[in-house]
Amino acid sequence: MKIEIVKNILDANDQVAVLNREFFDSLKVFTINIMSSPGAGKTSLILETVSRLESPSAVIEGDVASSIDSEKMAEFGIPVVQINTGGNCHLDAPMIREAIKKLSLNGVRYLFIENVGNLICPASFDLGEHIRIAIASVPEGDDKPYKYPGLFSKVEAVILNKIDLMPYVNFDLERFKKGIIAINRNTKIFLLSCKTKEGIEVWVDWLKSENPYR
Amino acid sequence: MHELAVTEEIINTVIEVSKGRKVKTIEIVIGDLSSFIDESIRFYFELLTKSTSLEGASLLFKRVPVKLRCYNCQKEFNPDETFLCPYCNSLGGDIIEGKEFYIESIEVEDEDRDSEKYLRC
Numbered sequence: 001m002k003i004e005i006v007k008n009i010l011d012a013n014d015q016v017a018v019l020n021r022e023f024f025d026s027l028k029v030f031t032i033n034i035m036s037s038p039g040a041g042k043t044s045l046i047l048e049t050v051s052r053l054e055s056p057s058a059v060i061e062g063d064v065a066s067s068i069d070s071e072k073m074a075e076f077g078i079p080v081v082q083i084n085t086g087g088n089c090h091l092d093a094p095m096i097r098e099a100i101k102k103l104s105l106n107g108v109r110y111l112f113i114e115n116v117g118n119l120i121c122p123a124s125f126d127l128g129e130h131i132r133i134a135i136a137s138v139p140e141g142d143d144k145p146y147k148y149p150g151l152f153s154k155v156e157a158v159i160l161n162k163i164d165l166m167p168y169v170n171f172d173l174e175r176f177k178k179g180i181i182a183i184n185r186n187t188k189i190f191l192l193s194c195k196t197k198e199g200i201e202v203w204v205d206w207l208k209s210e211n212p213y214r
Numbered sequence: 215m216h217e218l219a220v221t222e223e224i225i226n227t228v229i230e231v232s233k234g235r236k237v238k239t240i241e242i243v244i245g246d247l248s249s250f251i252d253e254s255i256r257f258y259f260e261l262l263t264k265s266t267s268l269e270g271a272s273l274l275f276k277r278v279p280v281k282l283r284c285y286n287c288q289k290e291f292n293p294d295e296t297f298l299c300p301y302c303n304s305l306g307g308d309i310i311e312g313k314e315f316y317i318e319s320i321e322v323e324d325e326d327r328d329s330e331k332y333l334r335c
Contacts, residue, residue, distance in 0.1 A: 001321065001322055001323075001324050002319050002320070002321045003231055003320050003321070003322060004319045005316075005317045005318065005319055005320060006316055006317070006318055006319075007227055007317050008315065008316045009220055009223050009224055009227075009242075009315050009316055009317060010220070010223070010315060011223075012223055088216065089216055090216055092219070120249045121216045121249050123249060124216075124248055124249045124250070125216075149247060150247040150248065153247060153309055153313075178297070178305055178306075179297070181305065181306055182293070182297030182305050182306030182307075183297065183306060183307075183309060185285060
């Protein structure tokens with residue numbers, strides 16, 4: 001006997017994500033899920049962004065191991081909580097639910113979630129964020145959107161970091177942009193360098209304009 | 215790696231729905247844009263169901279290729295790596311298939327047949 005089910009396998013995660021989002025909304029905390037491969041510049045981008053925002057920010061750091069990134073945040077006085085996934089390749093909604101218990105979000109208007117460095121798995125898990133950002137960096141090559149369409153199709157903005165390295169590597173910017181637009185034409189694309197600071201203001205201005213609670 | 219948690223989720227749902235009946239087949243639909251791997255799910259499934267009522271149930275994966283609706287001509291197509299529409303040659307489209315990840319159905323052993331077997335014993 002065949003029994004029709006049609007049940008989303010990620011239901012349990014998605015239900016917790018809904019609760020997280022309600023919690024963030026109740027506290028007026030605009031939450032941003034940042035995804036990229038390892039080394040694309042998630043931590044640097046968060047630091048550059050937070051220093052330009054007028055309203056208070058907090059950070060949830062997701063890493064397989066270590067507290068290197070969260071120590072960096074704490075050095076700059078940013079409230080931070082570290083999640084070590086112990087080998088897991090992505091953050092999920094229940095992990096965020098636990099993490100926010102350890103974070104005082106009163107008055108915080110921007111919560112950055114730095115996902116585990118990985119272009120595949122994080123895309124599948126709703127954390128309860130308001131927007132998703134993908135970071136790619138010039139040395140990784142212009143083919144990333146073609147190789148990881150799952151992630152690039154689900155984000156509200158793509159940041160291309162390390163554009164100061166453009167003269168030194170073969171990076172076809174048009175090809176990169178086309179790969180994103182082909183599957184996600186509504187996404188914003190920002191070109192910037194956390195090293196030279198070029199382009200960061202434009203990105204920060206956009207992020208502020210997206211925050212209904214700023 | 216993340217297939218472990220996902221496989222536990224599948225098992226929980228199947229146990230709930232099958233209500234103790236012997237499960238023969240589980241049909242799972244996976245879109246090519248979702249990040250899940252059949253073989254990985256199968257591996258964890260066999261590991262986790264050993265000596266349980268689900269042991270021996272077979273997993274049937276239905277892969278759904280990516281399908282776009284062309285931004286320009288609105289025709290539907292399965293893109294190759296260029297993402298160009300084969301009808302009008304323009305770039306890209308809205309994703310209409312390829313993100314699926316769900317249990318479609320399960321097949322359980324017929325209750326009637328089970329009771330017949332029971333009577334024969």
